Amino acid sequence: MPSTTPQLRTLDHPDRAEIRLEGVLHALSDPARLQVVHYLAGAGESSCSAIDLAVSKSTSTHHFRVLREAGVIRQVYRGTAKMNRLRREDLDALFPGLLDCVLRAYETRCVQRT
Amino acid sequence: MPSTTPQLRTLDHPDRAEIRLEGVLHALSDPARLQVVHYLAGAGESSCSAIDLAVSKSTSTHHFRVLREAGVIRQVYRGTAKMNRLRREDLDALFPGLLDCVLRAYETRCVQRT
Numbered sequence: 001m002p003s004t005t006p007q008l009r010t011l012d013h014p015d016r017a018e019i020r021l022e023g024v025l026h027a028l029s030d031p032a033r034l035q036v037v038h039y040l041a042g043a044g045e046s047s048c049s050a051i052d053l054a055v056s057k058s059t060s061t062h063h064f065r066v067l068r069e070a071g072v073i074r075q076v077y078r079g080t081a082k083m084n085r086l087r088r089e090d091l092d093a094l095f096p097g098l099l100d101c102v103l104r105a106y107e108t109r110c111v112q113r114t
Numbered sequence: 115m116p117s118t119t120p121q122l123r124t125l126d127h128p129d130r131a132e133i134r135l136e137g138v139l140h141a142l143s144d145p146a147r148l149q150v151v152h153y154l155a156g157a158g159e160s161s162c163s164a165i166d167l168a169v170s171k172s173t174s175t176h177h178f179r180v181l182r183e184a185g186v187i188r189q190v191y192r193g194t195a196k197m198n199r200l201r202r203e204d205l206d207a208l209f210p211g212l213l214d215c216v217l218r219a220y221e222t223r224c225v226q227r228t
């Protein structure tokens with residue numbers, strides 16, 4: 001009888017070379033996803049529940065998946081928690097300055113609206 | 115009998131203050147629309163037909179409309195031609211550096227694929 005190996009819960013991520021500009025821009029083109037990216041840029045690795053999105057759990061899960069599949073964030077399980085971090089190194093290598101420009105624009109917009 | 119005024123064919127555009135970061139990023143998140151923006155950045159005001167998009171006429175019209183409604187381009191009629199130009203001044207004022215970062219990323223990607 002073959003030995004069983006522990007089931008690893010891993011999630012699919014594009015390699016750096018597979019990350020597409022259009023996909024990244026699409027992933028960033030939503031207020032909730034911009035909020036996630038801005039949060040992770042400041043806080044580093046965080047659980048999904050740490051980010052207070054004003055959307056349902058399933059919508060939140062969808063947004064994180066869009067960000068992951070576009071190559072904007074990396075998601076890993078640590079115990080039962082799904083942890084998220086920005087793929088800043090990959091994004092900066094592929095699209096220099098883009099993430100910082102978007103984050104600055106997001107912050108400026110937030111300041112204007114308060 | 116009231117005098118008739120000539121019918122002006124104008125198109126709706128958002129004011130600068132109405133342009134939203136999410137809308138601009140969404141407008142830029144498509145290969146055909148990126149191609150349009152890149153073309154206009156180099157060529158200045160151009161007719162829709164000057165830009166060789168590999169899509170149908172109706173799809174092309176849709177892409178130009180998405181760009182216009184997001185505030186990325188301005189479209190005006192000159193005679194029967196619809197002319198397009200980038201709203202670079204508005205975009206640079208609202209989101210400094212964003213358009214240039216996206217254009218650089220687009221060019222890099224094009225070079226990598228040739």
